Every structure is written in C-alpha cells, then in structure tokens.
Amino acid sequence: GLNKGTAHRLLSSLVFLDYVRQDAETKKYALGFKLVELGNRLLSQIDIRTEARPFLMELAERTKETVHLVILDRFEVLYLDKVEAGVQPTGLRMVSMLGSRIPAHCSAVGKVLLAALPEENVKEMSQKRGLPLRTKNTITDLAKLLEHLKRVKKNGYALDDEENEIGVRCIGAPVHNQQGDVTAAISISVPAIRIETLVLQTAYKDWVMQTALKISRKLGYKRS
Secondary structure: OOOHHHHHHHHHHHHHOOOEEEOOOOOOEEEOOHHHHHHHHHHHHHHHHHHHHHHHHHHHHHHOOEEEEEEEEOOEEEEEEEEOOOOOOOOOOOOOOOOOEEEHHHOHHHHHHHHOOOHHHHHHHHHHHOOOOOOOOOOOOHHHHHHHHHHHHHHOOEEEEOOOOOOEEEEEEEEEOOOOOEEEEEEEEEEOOOOOHHHHHHHHHHHHHHHHHHHHHHOOOOOO
16 A cells, blocks of 8 residues: 555665665565564573573572563563462552563663673663663762673672662572573662662572573583
8 A cells, every 4th residue: 555665765774774685687586684683582582481480480489489481572571471379468569560571771681681782772761761760879980880780790680779770679680591692680679678789689699590590501601
C-alpha cells in the first residue's frame, strides 16, 4: 500500500542499518544479517536466564533475600529474572517485575554493566538520556559517575545505597560470557531498614560475586 518513493526511502534506511540487503546484480532486497545478530542476542539472553536460574535460587535461599538477573538494553537495566526467598519480617517486597526497566546509573546492576563499557559510551548515554534524579542519593553528576564506575570496575561489584528507591539497598556483580565480555549482572536486594551497607560489603559481597562467577563459568567463562 506504499508508493514507490516511500518504499524506497524505508528500504534505504533499513539497508543502511543492515536489517535489509540489496543484491548487487538483481537489485532485489532480502533480509539483512543484522537480524541474525539480534536473533542470536535474544537466544543468548534466554540461555543466560536458563543457566543462571539454579544459581539465583541458591543465592536467594542462602541469603533469604530477593535476587535479580538483568541485562543492559539501550542504556537501561532490563530485568530478565527475579527470585524471592519469601516475605521478610519487615513485610517488604521488591517492586521489580520481569521485563521492567530502570535507569542504569542509579542501580547496582546498572553500574556494574556501565563499568564494563568504554567511557565514551557512558558519556554519550549521559548526553542523550541525562542522569535523572531518583532519590536524594542518586549520582547525577557525570564526572562523579565516571569516577564511581572506575572503582566499580576495579572492585568487581557495585552498591546501590537507596539510589534508585528509598528503603532498598542492593549489591551487584557482573556475569561474563565465553568471550569474557560482561553480558549480564546479578544482584541481591535488601530492605535498608534491616541491612546496613557495611553488611552488603562483607558477607553479601562475597556471595553475589561467587554466584556471578559460577554463572559465568556455566556460560563458558574460563578466567578465575
């Protein structure tokens, strides 16, 4: 139902983005290899969730806390999986839902994922999307965020000290794929009224980092 000019403009854009390719001889159009890349990315995400699930359940049972598995999508944290160990004595439940998104700069898992990116990518994200204030603890200054991410990368974990949601603290660690790239992250989320930041940086830090490493090895990661 499109006229020839409109169809040509749409196809030209799709060709430029590699979603469509044009045969040099016949001039006919066909699906591009970008779709293969997207399909493989989706399959890898599904595999991550399947492989990670037993380890997430083990971590949730061990800590009696809520555990998440996320990826970075368009510079936002996308929740792939969530395991709850049950309602805590405080009666609090985490409001995160599968498929929901939050800004990356204000969450433990998001900062872990951002720390794995080139600094220029983080700057670009900040320019396009900004660093919106979620709570009084959110890092909204780019220079401070970049410095913070350097420490996250060095330490191998990140904290969210009520930066995304008042009343919730988190600690996150990266999940690596077979090539060694950070492809996902996991976290333990706790009610701030019950768990101090210092506790997250002691016993909880080791547990989340060990679990992330177990998942990474399951995905083919070879480094220690």
